[in-house]
Amino acid sequence: MVFAKTQPNLKLSGERFSVVYNILGDSKEQIMDRAQEVCLEQTVELPLSLVPEGVLRDEVVGQIEDVDYSSAEGRATVKINYPVETTGTGLTQFLNVVFGNTSMQPGIQVVSLHLPDSMLATYPGPRFGTAGLREIMGVKERPLIGTALKPMGVPPEDLAEFVYQMALGGLDFIKDDHGLANQIFHPFEERVERCVEAVDRANRETGRKCMYVPNVTAPIDEIRDRALFAKQAGADGLEVSFGLTGMDAIRLLAQDDDLQLPVISHPALSGSFVTSPTNGISHRVLYGQLMRLAGADGVIFVSYGGRFAYSEEQCQGALQGCREPMGHLKPILPLPGGGMTLERLPELRSFYGRDVIFLVAGGLYSPSPDLLANAKLFAKMVVEADSAVMEQA
Amino acid sequence: MVFAKTQPNLKLSGERFSVVYNILGDSKEQIMDRAQEVCLEQTVELPLSLVPEGVLRDEVVGQIEDVDYSSAEGRATVKINYPVETTGTGLTQFLNVVFGNTSMQPGIQVVSLHLPDSMLATYPGPRFGTAGLREIMGVKERPLIGTALKPMGVPPEDLAEFVYQMALGGLDFIKDDHGLANQIFHPFEERVERCVEAVDRANRETGRKCMYVPNVTAPIDEIRDRALFAKQAGADGLEVSFGLTGMDAIRLLAQDDDLQLPVISHPALSGSFVTSPTNGISHRVLYGQLMRLAGADGVIFVSYGGRFAYSEEQCQGALQGCREPMGHLKPILPLPGGGMTLERLPELRSFYGRDVIFLVAGGLYSPSPDLLANAKLFAKMVVEADSAVMEQA
Numbered sequence: 001m002v003f004a005k006t007q008p009n010l011k012l013s014g015e016r017f018s019v020v021y022n023i024l025g026d027s028k029e030q031i032m033d034r035a036q037e038v039c040l041e042q043t044v045e046l047p048l049s050l051v052p053e054g055v056l057r058d059e060v061v062g063q064i065e066d067v068d069y070s071s072a073e074g075r076a077t078v079k080i081n082y083p084v085e086t087t088g089t090g091l092t093q094f095l096n097v098v099f100g101n102t103s104m105q106p107g108i109q110v111v112s113l114h115l116p117d118s119m120l121a122t123y124p125g126p127r128f129g130t131a132g133l134r135e136i137m138g139v140k141e142r143p144l145i146g147t148a149l150k151p152m153g154v155p156p157e158d159l160a161e162f163v164y165q166m167a168l169g170g171l172d173f174i175k176d177d178h179g180l181a182n183q184i185f186h187p188f189e190e191r192v193e194r195c196v197e198a199v200d201r202a203n204r205e206t207g208r209k210c211m212y213v214p215n216v217t218a219p220i221d222e223i224r225d226r227a228l229f230a231k232q233a234g235a236d237g238l239e240v241s242f243g244l245t246g247m248d249a250i251r252l253l254a255q256d257d258d259l260q261l262p263v264i265s266h267p268a269l270s271g272s273f274v275t276s277p278t279n280g281i282s283h284r285v286l287y288g289q290l291m292r293l294a295g296a297d298g299v300i301f302v303s304y305g306g307r308f309a310y311s312e313e314q315c316q317g318a319l320q321g322c323r324e325p326m327g328h329l330k331p332i333l334p335l336p337g338g339g340m341t342l343e344r345l346p347e348l349r350s351f352y353g354r355d356v357i358f359l360v361a362g363g364l365y366s367p368s369p370d371l372l373a374n375a376k377l378f379a380k381m382v383v384e385a386d387s388a389v390m391e392q393a
Numbered sequence: 394m395v396f397a398k399t400q401p402n403l404k405l406s407g408e409r410f411s412v413v414y415n416i417l418g419d420s421k422e423q424i425m426d427r428a429q430e431v432c433l434e435q436t437v438e439l440p441l442s443l444v445p446e447g448v449l450r451d452e453v454v455g456q457i458e459d460v461d462y463s464s465a466e467g468r469a470t471v472k473i474n475y476p477v478e479t480t481g482t483g484l485t486q487f488l489n490v491v492f493g494n495t496s497m498q499p500g501i502q503v504v505s506l507h508l509p510d511s512m513l514a515t516y517p518g519p520r521f522g523t524a525g526l527r528e529i530m531g532v533k534e535r536p537l538i539g540t541a542l543k544p545m546g547v548p549p550e551d552l553a554e555f556v557y558q559m560a561l562g563g564l565d566f567i568k569d570d571h572g573l574a575n576q577i578f579h580p581f582e583e584r585v586e587r588c589v590e591a592v593d594r595a596n597r598e599t600g601r602k603c604m605y606v607p608n609v610t611a612p613i614d615e616i617r618d619r620a621l622f623a624k625q626a627g628a629d630g631l632e633v634s635f636g637l638t639g640m641d642a643i644r645l646l647a648q649d650d651d652l653q654l655p656v657i658s659h660p661a662l663s664g665s666f667v668t669s670p671t672n673g674i675s676h677r678v679l680y681g682q683l684m685r686l687a688g689a690d691g692v693i694f695v696s697y698g699g700r701f702a703y704s705e706e707q708c709q710g711a712l713q714g715c716r717e718p719m720g721h722l723k724p725i726l727p728l729p730g731g732g733m734t735l736e737r738l739p740e741l742r743s744f745y746g747r748d749v750i751f752l753v754a755g756g757l758y759s760p761s762p763d764l765l766a767n768a769k770l771f772a773k774m775v776v777e778a779d780s781a782v783m784e785q786a
Binding site for chain 2: 001002003004006007008009010037042043044045046047049050051055056060085086087088089090091092093095096097099100101102103104105106148150151152153154155158162177178179181182183184185217218219220221222241243244245246247248249251252267268269270271272273274275276279280281302307308309310338361362365366369370371374
């Protein structure tokens with residue numbers, strides 16, 4: 001064997017993290033074969049016959065920890081663990097070990113991540129989280145009221161006027177639509193300055209705190225500059241589409257002590273990971289656990305029942321990932337959006353609970369031509385929907 | 394209407410780029426409805442009823458240019474064009490307009506991109522391309538012989554010895570396995586220095602030029618430092634897994650005049666875009682057109698017939714995207730890999746043609762315990778497979 005004599009010249013810590021995969025197969029035997037392939041593919045990337053005995057085979061290669069065939073015929077959930085040393089340091093190589101080459105296998109899906117505390121400790125995680133965001137907005141318990149600033153193409157002064165009216169109407173949170181980048185229609189710097197001025201003016205009038213969060217998704221060597229500009233201009237947070245920039249851009253922004261701003265992730269271009277029922281990454285992992293490892297304080301995802309096709313089960317998964325215990329990593333706020341209407345708020349309140357920012361955009365612009373009145377209506381309906389649920393409880 | 398009076402305060406250029414989508418639907422009417430949704434979703438992200446008449450509705454919103462129902466029942470290819478101004482400048486927002494939110498729609502797939510020359514001119518593209526890589530390796534016409542350096546976990550001195558033997562045996566191209574990051578097993582800097590020394594030593598003995606290309610996939614604020622270290626150490630190129638770092642990392646490396654090194658892209662974590670038959674991005678676009686826009690000189694993808702499940706048609710798509718005319722953007726080298734064996738080289742040569750680097754790793758390590766002999770065998774078989782095809786022609 002080519003590699004017969006080679007071995008790591010060090011002792012591994014023995015600490016391992018686990019990934020639960022959903023694996024399809026025609027038989028239990030085939031599922032186990034596929035699971036064994038994952039153990040190899042995600043580490044040494046060699047057939048077992050070429051992996052030398054000793055530490056490489058016994059420790060570096062992934063190990064099947066548990067198999068559960070009970071969910072349905074032709075599939076199993078398989079828990080595989082890997083030594084923490086395989087991930088080096090950092091999110092990029094962690095993602096690689098979790099799903100790098102296996103992303104190219106049909107019928108294999110990442111269901112959940114399980115990291116030992118020693119490994120979680122290496123990720124600073126969200127700086128603000130749910131409690132921090134609530135503190136900024138000054139809203140202790142009720143669900144939060146948010147929107148996306150649209151549409152692409154209109155002048156910055158008009159966008160700023162929309163911000164003013166919506167903040168005045170009672171919204172807690174306004175973020176750039178993810179399509180507002182640095183186009184000539186509304187150059188980034190002018191847009192941010194005008195919108196910050198508008199939200200500040202409204203906040204002075206209301207005595208409340210509505211956040212304005214610009215989109216800093218950009219070429220990777222410009223992201224930090226845009227974020228610093230936003231910070232200096234007085235913006236209240238930073239939105240980034242990790243599918244466009246790479247997930248590590250969230251970490252870059254979240255950990256930056258010169259910024260110290262909440263980071264809100266947007267799902268643009270991440271859809272192909274969650275759209276196939278049999279390949280990809282679960283909502284719980286993609287829009288929950290990984291966002292918290294990266295350091296997002298809020299995560300936008302598409303709600304069930306809107307103009308996209310995700311299920312209630314998938315959205316529950318995102319909630320779980322945002323809220324479940326993960327060592328020292330703070331819980332973060334889910335921001336469901338994507339075709340939600342005001343009429344659905346009672347139902348959405350029941351489903352998403354209180355720690356949520358309802359992201360309603362098209363549905364906020366539709367009821368009347370008066371944006372201020374629409375914002376007031378939205379704010380009133382969220383409060384009413386919340387009261388109704390609380391009274392029932 | 395809320396937005397009745399707002400309009401861009403400038404005149405658009407009229408230049409538009411097109412995206413061909415494959416769209417599933419129960420009827421022609423439904424497919425057209427879905428196509429119209431894409432036009433809105435990828436730009437103003439509002440229902441048509443909320444888009445004011447004038448430039449916004451007439452120019453900013455995407456426009457259906459062509460519909461072809463002929464491919465199969467229940468689907469159509471739909472060509473949609475967008476104003477170049479929507480993409481601002483840069484790859485991240487271009488990706489956003491092409492497929493950002495629509496990535497979350499099942500049954501919609503990006504098939505091909507069509508950019509006007511004025512827009513292509515804003516992308517520097519590959520610095521070396523096929524011709525430049527051939528010039529570095531000193532191989533004018535025959536297919537190139539490459540491998541991935543493995544496995545994760547072995548000491549740098551052993552990896553360097555593998556490099557030495559494989560270069561001595563006649564390989565043209567050796568790249569780090571994408572799983573070699575900066576782990577304690579083989580820290581990046583020590584690994585690169587040792588492997589560069591080994592490949593240089595072999596090259597002095599053979600009088601030929603085998604490239605050694607380290608993996609610089611890393612946290613996004615460390616990528617450039619690793620690349621600069623690799624450059625200074627004498628490495629011949631840079632490998633980056635764009636699924637882990639974001640695609641813009643390729644552009645960052647390719648355009649850097651302090652580096653001026655070939656960039657080779659790896660498909661780790663990109664699989665979910667190409668694994669569903671009905672959602673995602675075609676091989677032609679993901680592993681061809683987009684790689685050239687980003688500036689990769691070579692693109693690794695998984696070949697049909699190996700341990701992954703991609704089809705010949707998909708691999709032909711990747712070849713097309715690497716080689717088809719795209720304004721001033723150079724053609725680039727495909728590097729098919731992923732479970733190819735030496736026995737298949739005659740077939741693979743017929744399929745992939747001459748402008749290709751055959752990436753054989755497990756298949757190179759298997760024939761005997763003697764890596765030098767295996768490398769010689771691999772090199773001999775590629776040359777023989779090439780001669781056989783050329784004689785038939």
